[in-house]
Amino acid sequence: MQSAAFSLSSPCSIPSLKPRKFGSSTRFDPIRVSSSFSASKRGDLSTSNNGVSLPSLPKRSWSLSSSSAMPLRAWNSVPSDSKTDRLEVRASAAESAGEADNSGSLAKTLELGVLFGCWYLFNIYFNIYNKQVLKVYHFPVTVTVIQFAVGTVLVAIMWTFNLYKRPKITGAQLAAILPLAMVHTLGNLFTNMSLGKVAVSFTHTIKAMEPFFSVVLSAMFLGELPTLWVVSSLLPIVGGVALASVTEASFNWAGFWTAMASNLTNQSRNVLSKKVMVKKEDSMDNITLFSIITIMSFILLAPVAVFMEGVKFTPAYLQSAGLNVKEVAIRSLLAALCFHAYQQVSYMILQRVSPVTHSVGNCVKRVVVIVSSVIFFKTPVSPINALGTGIALAGVFLYSRVKRIKPKAKSA
Template sequence: MSSTTAFTFSSTSSPFLKTRKTSFQNPNPNCYRFNPVRLSTTSKSLDLCLRSSPLCSSSSRWSSIPSLVTDREMKNDFKTKASSSDGGASADEVETEKAGALTKTLQLGAYFGLWYLFNIYFNIYNKQVLKVFPFPVTITTVQFAVGTVIVFFMWALNLHKKPQITTSQLVAILPLAMVHTLGNLFTNMSLGKVAVSFTHTIKAMEPFFSVLFSALFMGEMPSLLVVSSLLPIVGGVALASMTEASFNWAGFWAAMASNVTFQSRNVLSKKFMVKKDQSMDNINLFSIITIMSLFLLFPVAFFMEGVKVSPAYLQSAGLNVRDLGTKALLAGLCFHAYQQVSYMILQRVSPVTHSVGNCVKRVVVIVTSVLFFRTPVSPINSLGTGIALAGVFLYSRIKSLKPKPKAA
């Protein structure tokens, strides 16, 4: 005599679990009878008991009975399948990833804020020093010296891993250090001659020289959209120059020379590719360039301007040694800090995003310098500056639309 028993496994605690029914025929009437309702809370040990029971082992039909599982095990099985269908990421992992992405976004925003803040204070302190101490070569050398001290301090305390640099890498970095030195020197020469706002307005023409040098030395011909974005840049700078109250040719050409050297650095960084290892990141690359710039500029400053930073000379010139030294030190700290943070941002975002951020930074610096130094600005001058900066932003957006090369 045989009987058929239906075992129902159900879970009322989860709406996602469907009721599972398993029917089998009991081949042995002497086998234990089970209450189907109580089987919903039965553990796997019951299944093992059924399989090992001497009363039931005489029939092979028991081998086809599915394993009995508990409600909890069914839930775990469902979660496992759900996580595997979502690409192996559980809910906790998704939440962790979201929190990590938010942290990275906040960190990047803090870096941009520090970049702008350090740049603002550098321009303010630097301009105050250059007004009373018109020796831009010496000032630039002092700034590189402050940066060099910070670099060695950072490496000595293991705040950043010291790079393992080779002679071939130094040879490749040398041209970058040379144009980096000239770029910062010409910037300080311009800041000493004209208003901070006007220097940064002229430096808005960097995209023009970037396109020009890329076409001349790299063979990268610009598109029509890129060329059209350069027109408001050139026109805006020309309009601002014609109406600038502090205009003089020395300051104008110094700022233009700064554009040329800085964009030459970008082109050279493509032509003289530095073979990097894990320790040679953007921060260490900038640190090495800073040290090399100090050794390149120090003899030039000595022969061109002599020793002008001694207390005896400063007192004989009627300068407040303590006040001048404090502002020069702060300018040097901000000088190195804003450039290093710039490299840290460049390591996290694309060059186009960095370019857009640089455009916004220039606007912030111009506005704050006009307000701090109470620079007289005419409506036409403001219009020219605005047109130039709008052209820079347009250029950055057009560069972001450049199609990516298709993978082979």
């Protein structure tokens, strides 16, 4: 085989292909190549190409000399681009992590949406079934005891089968929880008393005044003075409830004051939970706390129900009162199950979102319950009554938004 040697004359000119004379003064800068031949064939190579005589080529490896005096380094091997590889690996890992975060956040959002939907749905059915029972069975204390009893059974099942970890409770913890259980019991009892006297929509319109009691009690017992924004948000709440009360078709004072008492006791529970449960080592999660309060509420209220209303939940008594035993029993059970379910889901949501978000969700829940109860029970609502209810609920929503505004610290 013949081997050819190439020459470069200039980086910007192409050499002529015509034959040249041997005496030409043109200087050729040879390209020195390392031949792929065997060692026996290596040596001085002399060949002619188009009448051009090339000098012998020494044994070098891919070095280039040109007339521009810009030598290039030897190309011995392909350099490894390890930094680029590392960057590509890191970029791929970051992209994978980002995709995992996006999928995880999407799953959490869907889970939170399902919890909010269950919270609203259980609350709607609780109010409907509870109102149906209280319309024909006028013993609100006994109805409240049945709800706590069903909740106690559910908690016992949950702890027995390790569906939720059973806590270890000390005597000091029970003593701290007892005041919370007392006001929790009274709050639910007063709510049932109000639902037995007035329409569901009116009870929940009055219960929209919970922020007012929260601000007053926090200022009295915790020293938390409200901001101007919070005080301003209370004005439409009070005004809207007053307007709705004046125009309410089912209004009576017993239903009004028991709903107000429910606001007072429920917000007292929140204040006590801040004031009493202060030791971190004694703290427990919200679901465990609610479960313990449910059991204690049943123990506290059961003897009171027997003392105040007697044993009025037997089938014999229900039949003697002309009630359908099966229908009352099923609706009472469903109301109790929905009562415990929506309370549990509410605490589950509270563990996942901020108190402000939970408060906004509670405001929306109240709107949903009022509208659904008006539609289901065909409650007569005048335009002014609807306006008052809307103003009160708008005030509650405004309160939940401005609650996050912190007062400016006074400079020394």
